Amino acid sequence: MDVQNEDDRRSFERVVVPHLADALTLARWLTGNRADAEDVVQESSLRAFRSIGQFSGTHARSWVLTIVRNTAYSWMRKNRSATLVPVEDLDDEQRIQAESAGEYASLSPKNPETELLERVDESRLEGAIAGLPTEFREALVLRDMQGLGYREIAEVVGAPVGTVMSRLARARQRLIKAVKADQT
């Protein structure tokens, strides 16, 4: 029993501890603030520790982040049901085309839009990210802040790669739109 615990603790240090910064980043953007994120990460760590025996041995980061995501979602359901807005993924292709149609036609590679994005201030961008639907926001955070590949993200959020791609595309389009709207 004691030996078993010792093994589990060693596995925990090897598998979970290296990914705590990623865990905290995801939790912070899902819950919306650092204090709640810390509670979520502590709860996730405990869950990860209890199920460390089920860890398959590969993809430690996705495994840890999946647990963090599930914990954060239960936390959000309990604490603010309003922040969980489900999004419809079914007609992605059409929406992307509709959302991007004609928007860029007149722009060249170095343009007012890229310049605006280069100097956008932190709180505006933060507000725009916080305003994204949860599924779009997590795709953006996992990719652009944490550097996960599409397949890893698909593993964490439990959706097909194609869905991840379109969520990410729509998250980016909405952010650009929001940043531009703020400015005018």
Place this chain on the structure above:
Amino acid sequence: MTTSANTAPPAQDPALLVHAYLDGELDTPTALAVKQTIDANPALAAQLASFTALQNAVRARFPRERVPAHLRTRINSAVGLNRRWARPTWGALAASVLLAVGLSSGSTWLAFRAPQPDLVVEEAVDSHMRALLASKPTDFSSSERHTVKPWFNTRIAQSPRVIDLTTNGFPLLGARIDVIGANPVPTLVYGRRLHVISLSAVPGATGPKDPTLRRSINGFNAVSWRDGETTNWAISDLNARELETFARLFQASN
């Protein structure tokens, strides 16, 4: 247009391919083909520019969270990592002996705590030597800087400046990821005649402002200089003068 098994599934929609290209999710032949499509289409080129600017803005303004010490303590006690009655392992015993040795001598203790540029240069040289012993010195071979940058993007949070110095006689050979000071760091690999140069961007603005020869270890020269929040380390068996020339050319191109 096809994509290989380890990349994103085939997507016909050019709007999605722009993202897949930006995120380095396409294999090299597909990435090159998509890049040609983008270059030929001003609307797509504008999208790529905007999404790249957005990605850079997000990364620059929102780095990964740091785990505060109090949270680590909370987690450790939640899972019983620092329970006093846990039987010490041999590793822990050995560490406590080391700690006792460290504490018993003030200077040793300082040596543990001070920043250690020597350690960085040694690890950079070790990484370079290991790379030369492997079947090739890169994990990803490409002379095209537009494919090297996305390759980093999918693997580590920060990707370095990638500069083409072919016309100066330092062709880009590719890239790999080294581990220096317990951090995964981006390393670019350049060539000079038959010599290989490894250029690693190590976190921390600790280096000198301009390229300076720091050390020669086992016939390898190490030149370093500061670049924003990172310090670049160029390692090669190339002679010091040419290695410094390389460093200055890299520093000067923006």
